[in-house]
Amino acid sequence: MDYSEAAERISRKFSKSGKAVDVKKIEGKLRRLVDEFGVQPQEAERSVTNELNKEFNIPTAGSGGGSKAGSGNEEKKIAEGVPGDWVTIVGKVVALSAPASPSIAQSGIIADESGAIRFVAWAKSNAPAMAEGSWYHIESAVVDEFKGVPNLKIHSGTTVKEISEDRSLIPTPVPIKDLHPGIAGVRAKVIQEWDASHERMLQSGLLGDETGTIKFVIWKEPGKEKLVVGAVYTIFYAQVDEFNGRLSLNLNTATIMQEEGDIPVSGGETAVQGSIVHIAPGSGIIKRCPVEGCNRALSRQNYCPIHEIQPKFVYDLRIKGWLDDGEKTHNILLQRDVVESLTGITLNAAKEIAENNPLGMDEVFLQVRDKVLGRYVICHGREIDGRILVNTCERVKFETSEHAALLNRAGGSS
Amino acid sequence: MITNPQDMTRKEGAFEREPARRVFATELRECRYQFKDGEDEKSPTFVLLPTGERSNRIFIVGTLTEKTRQGEQNIFYRGRVVDPTGTFFVMAGSYQPEAMQQLAKIETPAFVAVIGKPNLYQKPDGSFMNSVRVESITVVDKDTRDLWVLDAAKQTLDRIDIFNIGTAPDVIKTKEQYPNSDPAVFRRAAYDALAQIKM
Numbered sequence: 001m002d003y004s005e006a007a008e009r010i011s012r013k014f015s016k017s018g019k020a021v022d023v024k025k026i027e028g029k030l031r032r033l034v035d036e037f038g039v040q041p042q043e044a045e046r047s048v049t050n051e052l053n054k055e056f057n058i059p060t061a062g063s064g065g066g067s068k069a070g071s072g073n074e075e076k077k078i079a080e081g082v083p084g085d086w087v088t089i090v091g092k093v094v095a096l097s098a099p100a101s102p103s104i105a106q107s108g109i110i111a112d113e114s115g116a117i118r119f120v121a122w123a124k125s126n127a128p129a130m131a132e133g134s135w136y137h138i139e140s141a142v143v144d145e146f147k148g149v150p151n152l153k154i155h156s157g158t159t160v161k162e163i164s165e166d167r168s169l170i171p172t173p174v175p176i177k178d179l180h181p182g183i184a185g186v187r188a189k190v191i192q193e194w195d196a197s198h199e200r201m202l203q204s205g206l207l208g209d210e211t212g213t214i215k216f217v218i219w220k221e222p223g224k225e226k227l228v229v230g231a232v233y234t235i236f237y238a239q240v241d242e243f244n245g246r247l248s249l250n251l252n253t254a255t256i257m258q259e260e261g262d263i264p265v266s267g268g269e270t271a272v273q274g275s276i277v278h279i280a281p282g283s284g285i286i287k288r289c290p291v292e293g294c295n296r297a298l299s300r301q302n303y304c305p306i307h308e309i310q311p312k313f314v315y316d317l318r319i320k321g322w323l324d325d326g327e328k329t330h331n332i333l334l335q336r337d338v339v340e341s342l343t344g345i346t347l348n349a350a351k352e353i354a355e356n357n358p359l360g361m362d363e364v365f366l367q368v369r370d371k372v373l374g375r376y377v378i379c380h381g382r383e384i385d386g387r388i389l390v391n392t393c394e395r396v397k398f399e400t401s402e403h404a405a406l407l408n409r410a411g412g413s414s
Numbered sequence: 415m416i417t418n419p420q421d422m423t424r425k426e427g428a429f430e431r432e433p434a435r436r437v438f439a440t441e442l443r444e445c446r447y448q449f450k451d452g453e454d455e456k457s458p459t460f461v462l463l464p465t466g467e468r469s470n471r472i473f474i475v476g477t478l479t480e481k482t483r484q485g486e487q488n489i490f491y492r493g494r495v496v497d498p499t500g501t502f503f504v505m506a507g508s509y510q511p512e513a514m515q516q517l518a519k520i521e522t523p524a525f526v527a528v529i530g531k532p533n534l535y536q537k538p539d540g541s542f543m544n545s546v547r548v549e550s551i552t553v554v555d556k557d558t559r560d561l562w563v564l565d566a567a568k569q570t571l572d573r574i575d576i577f578n579i580g581t582a583p584d585v586i587k588t589k590e591q592y593p594n595s596d597p598a599v600f601r602r603a604a605y606d607a608l609a610q611i612k613m
């Protein structure tokens with residue numbers, strides 16, 4: 001048993017919920033249980049974990065088999081494995097990916113009817129090399145978590161055997177709003193393609209279905225192709241990652257099939273009500289690059305970061321700001337038509353001001369600001385990458401019924 | 415909707431803006447405890463509201479009744495913003511040039527919406543002075559003021575509900591810092607504020 005690895009695993013589990021534990025102490029306890037008391041490694045790990053749970057007053061979740069020694073030999077469905085479990089599974093290798101470090105022999109995705117999980121076979125595990133498309137019986141592997149994504153660890157105590165099996169697996173796509181970190185499939189449409197922010201990135205953009213939207217990324221690798229904007233795909237075995245509370249889909253491990261036809265994408269619709277507490281610089285009237293497909297905002301000197309000086313710019317209106325409901329502040333972006341209807345200032349009127357007022361574009365900023373700052377509005381739009389792209393924005397109206405309800409509530413017994 | 419890709423990919427990183435709490439003047443006046451969250455020089459400073467929540471920023475709407483320009487070299491403006499429960503003391507100095515220009519231009523009296531940072535100051539005689547450092551101040555209409563009264567009342571009542579449950583860390587901190595504070599006072603203030611709006 002690798003005591004320090006097991007101790008790390010336990011400590012990670014607790015530190016995730018904000019509990020600090022002493023890794024060296026855990027390692028010592030594990031060693032003592034196994035070496036001195038002859039306890040099986042998986043049982044030692046479970047017992048140390050439970051002891052800590054008690055210490056922190058955490059109820060032991062689903063004690064099914066919890067006290068049974070050697071339950072790592074119990075066969076489980078892949079979807080049932082939770083971090084900290086020792087499991088035995090039967091599954092099909094549906095993807096292999098390049099190992100991230102020399103200590104890893106193989107990594108990829110293994111699936112059964114219930115779901116799929118990323119696996120990592122340590123170099124020291126001496127596990128046989130697995131082949132994509134083949135089925136394996138994997139005994140006494142450990143489920144842990146890496147960056148919030150469950151991971152099946154194949155270590156030196158794990159037995160891997162190829163089995164003859166050629167059932168076909170038909171995974172079910174998950175609605176985008178129900179995705180959580182791990183491996184999943186979606187049926188979605190490519191709504192947008194974004195500028196690659198990294199030279200190793202082949203493509204990034206936005207996928208949507210009826211329930212929501214999610215960012216996707218494909219990294220450059222032999223055989224990887226870009227998705228077509230506007231096309232619908234069924235995607236299996238993609239990796240759902242979480243970063244700063246936002247999910248994204250990594251498609252490098254995925255099986256991707258383009259589909260005929262179209263699907264409705266109403267996804268990501270949110271409504272937020274609050275007051276506009278900040279109007280950011282760059283709001284008001286702006287100039288955009290006229291080069292086909294560019295549309296970038298130009299600097300004051302009419303300079304596009306890509307196409308340099310563009311004297312034949314195109315005017316546009318927008319508001320970048322913060323909408324605050326008292327609990328949370330939302331980054332909002334209002335485009336021209338929304339700005340026009342909210343402020344009553346049309347693009348033409350703004351152009352007049354920008355070209356004739358001594359303050360120029362700044363005057364438009366000030367007028368827009370004075371018309372919206374501090375006002376209660378309700379914004380409907382799509383939340384993308386932490387910002388709400390607002391489709392409609394209306395002033396909130398005073399509701400007599402709400403007033404009456406609040407009077408009631410405040411007047412009620414304290 | 416046409417979306418400019420450039421507007422989309424810019425990341426604000428892990429930056430989270432502190433929300434602006436809705437608080438009546440009578441509650442802000444009772445704040446006696448201010449703390450920093452974190453060791454860093456840039457860590458935000460909070461005042462602890464007696465209804466049991468920290469506040470780094472507030473949003474108020476009321477009537478600007480007075481405004482004075484002060485200082486010789488370092489000009490700053492002070493103002494009084496009145497809500498149905500009391501008075502907020504607001505100020506804007508040369509560190510907030512935009513806010514100062516806004517405040518300088520407003521003719522009193524006027525309904526104003528103020529976004530600002532609450533600031534607690536202990537005078538040499540030991541008494542406390544609560545003021546609001548203005549980030550922005552705009553003239554608004556009466557509807558906005560009325561909406562704010564509803565909003566501030568609702569959020570005050572929400573805080574009191576959480577206070578009465580008693581388990582939130584800020585609530586525990588509040589009970590330590592303000593052992594004599596009675597949330598019923600602020601419920602009453604919310605009721606009185608609501609009652610001042612004509613049905």
Ligand SMILES: [Zn+2]
Binds near residue numbers: 289294307
């Ligand atoms: Zn350009």
